[in-house]
Amino acid sequence: MYLLMTVGTGIGSDPADAISRLVRSCSFSISWYNPDHLIFICSPESKERIPAIEQGCRSIRGIEPPHSEICLIDDPTDYTLSFEVIFGLCSLFKE
Secondary structure: EEEEEEOOOOOOOOOHHHHHHHHHHHHHHHHHHHOOOOEEOOOOOOOHHHHHHHHHHHOOOOOOOOEEEEEEOOOOOOHHHHHHHHHHHHHHHHH
């Protein structure tokens, strides 16, 4: 199974807390769905969070993160483009 996961930069006034919440929630989803393959959909800025999410899988959830790919969306505020990219990915991997 493929899991397509959008990755943000985290929310909150304290950057460390925002990243911590992002890592906990994303690593939970990965452990819950237990995909064979993971596609991170992210901006160049949020791409920097992926190593922390993968480490969170190991340290918080006790699992090895699955093989992953990164799909970059250069301008995440361009919602039309973002949805087109996500729809295109879904079309490629639907079973």
